[in-house]
Amino acid sequence: MFVRKLGFVATTGLLSCLSNAANALPAQLPNLIAHRAVYDLELKDASDRSGIEGMTGRMVYEFTGSACQGYKTDFRFVTQINTGDAVRLTDQQTTTFEDPASKKFTFETKSYTDDKLDKEVQGAASDSDAGVKVDITRPDARQIDLVASEFPTEHMFQVIENAKQGKRIFESRIFDGSDDGDESLITSTLVGKSQTPKDGDAEAGKAGDFAKASFWPVTIAYYNDKTGTDSLPIYRMSFKLYENGITRDLTMDYGDFVLTGKLAKLDILTPETCENKPVR
Known part of the structure; x- marks a missing residue:
């Protein structure tokens, strides 16, 4: 699960240096588990420039599907933001399907x-060696051509595969349809060595059957084409990643403020198989 944005998540030389092997799907796809994860959000830090005095919220992430049918993600991100002068409620609801x-x-x-719809983005994208073609249907119909990129689940496969192989840092370009759905971002991913939960790790207990399972600490930094990777990332996310795709202990750094997300509840869902009906 990779979250880039809150409330709504020129580097040709760099991209040409990316390893083709790193961007390719592994021959055997990781077995991502169907699940619903609920995270409690809290404000960890905020600069004066952010105008934020307090923030709490909840995030719900549901992942279903299979390699033969595709993967569906339903995501909801609700926050209550206290600016000192007012309290604002934001609610982002996203559904994606990836084959x-x-x-x-x-x-x-x-x-x-505050319960008023202020933005709606809807579209579809296809990726090939020539690039990503995006057809946006809302809010206005338009088409965009982008350079070749990975979609979110494909990138998750890549992170897990590199973690298994002991490759600690790699770069990719990702398109996830966030913001206005019209750009991709460069990512730099750092994967730590496999760890097991330490004594006193209360959040690990929320992982149910996986409470004692090993995980990798992962940090992903996102950059846009205007700045490239020579400047500070526009967003950074850190989390603990299990081999089955479950994540916990999130830290989301938006620059002017930082949120934490602690796993509050985990439900394992009925797995999709090639004999089951498609998820969409």
Whole structure:
């Protein structure tokens, strides 16, 4: 699970240096588990420039599907923001569907502020060696051509595969349909060595059957084409990643403020198989 944005998540030389092996899907895809994870959000830090005095919230992430049918993600991100002068409620609701085999991806996001719809983005994308073609249907119909990129589940496969192989740092370009759905971002991913939960790690107990399972500490930094990787990232996310795709102990750094997300509840869902009905 990779979250880039809150409330709504020129580097040709760099990209040409990326390893083709790093960007390719592994021959045997990791076995991502169908699950619903609920995270409690808290403000960890905020600069004066942010105008934020307090923030709490909840994030719900549901992942279902299979390699032969594609993967569906339902995501909701609700926050209550205290600016000192007012309290604002934001609510982002996103649904995506990704077929790694055909490299097709659909996305729909609705963003609300104080229960009023203030943004809706909907579209579809397909990826090939020539690049990503994006067809946006909302809020206005338009088409965009982007350079070749990975979609979110494909990138998750890559992170897990590199972690298994002991490759600690790699770079990619990702398109996830967030914001206005019209750009991809460069990512730099750092994967730590496999660890097991320490004594006193209360959050690990929320992982149920995986409470004692090993995980990798992962940090992903996101950059746009205007700045490239020579400047500070526009967003950074750190988390503990299990081999089955479950994440916990999130830290989301938006620059002017930082949020933490602690796993509050984990439900393992009925797995999709090739004999089951498609997820969409």
